[in-house]
Amino acid sequence: MALTTRPLKLADLPVIEELQRLNPAASQWNTLDYLAYHTVVCEDETGIIAFLCAQLIPPDEVEILNLAVHPDHKRKGVGTFLLNTLTAPTQHLDVRQSNVTAINFYRKHGFKKVGHRKKYYTRPTDDAIMMTRQLKRS
Secondary structure, three states: OOOEEEEEOOOHHHHHHHHHHHHOOOOOOHHHHHHHHHHEEEOOOOOEEEEEEEEEEEOOEEEEEEEEEEEHHHOHHHHHHOOOOOOOOEEEEEEOOHHHHHHHHHHHHOOOEEEEEEEEEEEOOEEEEEEEEOOOOO
16 A cells, blocks of 8 residues: 655545544544644545644644544554654644543654643543654754
8 A cells, every 4th residue: 555645635625524524533623724734635546544734833843733544544554654744853742531542552653641631622521631752853
């Protein structure tokens, strides 16, 4: 499976909306809002299978705002592929406390818990685990 990434386009928003629907633990945004951030889609030969939305924080940080992978493509390296597109040495994110699968995924990729936000998420209400990773500079 050959994966590629590219910047999000307006025409991609219906697919992004569907990916959100298929990933209820992901943030459920108005899809137009993704255009205001650094959002990339991941494609294979079938089309868009995932996306990553991040906020770039100059000079060398990034906050991951949302990452969603189509259920048919989970556990196949797609999420890892998207994470590896981020080159900022300091990377932050919040994840639902109830989303143990995502927490374990991020831990596997070097993220560590740095904080906790009570009732951060709505629909449904959930706490957030704040995580950060430091990439080694070459």
